[in-house]
Amino acid sequence: MKQDKREPGHVEIADEPMTLPANEVGVPSVRSAHIEEVPVTARSGAPRNTSTIESLNELLRGELASVETYELALRTARDVDLASALRQIRDSHGRRVAILQDKIRELGGQPVASSGAWGAFTRLVQRGADLLGNRTALAALEEGEDVGKRRYARELDELDETTRHFVLTELAPEQQKTHDLSRSLLKYVKAA
Structure with missing residues (x-):
């Protein structure tokens, strides 16, 4: 100009x-x-599509970390019922991994391949908790589910309307279910 x-x-x-x-x-x-206005996000002000893909990849990292963490917990679970419940939660996180990967590709993005630093940290915490027994391991898993719930809530502001609706109807309810099941397992082990 x-x-x-x-x-x-x-x-x-x-x-x-x-x-x-x-x-x-x-x-x-x-x-x-x-001037052509580009829709931006509420939290970061980044362009919506870029921010939506980045936020979905952040959720994907968390889900990948959850799958890895439950795999570790399953290695030390000796109780058959506990192992069954842990597999159920791991599989729910695994389904969300696939759903997020598909959604990211649908939006023209590239899904992340690993959980990154967050996954390394959660694996370290879980390994330490596993050494201290079921109660400590389940407390760490339940804390991870809390983090997952907060991550979903935080990333909503960065999503376009269609994707926000998708997350609220398809992914967040599953996160709530695994959170509740994890909390129930912790209560069960504490009572035993």
Whole structure:
């Protein structure tokens, strides 16, 4: 954009002259009606589609970390009923992994391949908890489910309306179910 020195407030954009009103200090102002507005997110202000894919990948990292963590817990679970419940939760997280990967691809993104630093941290916590017994291991798993619930709630602001509805109807209810089951397991083990 270059300022034409002949007339105040005269600006050339793409070789088409356009006169804009000057503001109080004599600088031409630009109205949003002349600029294509890109929808942005409530929290970060990033463009919606980019932010939606990034947020879905953040949720995917969490789900991948959950699958890895439940795999570790299953290695040390000796009680048949406890192992069955842990498999049920792991499988729910596994289904969400597949759903998120499909959704990210559908939106033109590339799903992350690993849980990243968060997964490494959760694996470390789970290994330590497993050494201390079922009660400690289940407390760590239940805390992980709490983190998952908060992650879903936090990422909602970064999603476009369609994807937000998808997350609220397809993924968040499953996260709530695994959270509740994990909490029930912890209560069961504490009572035993």
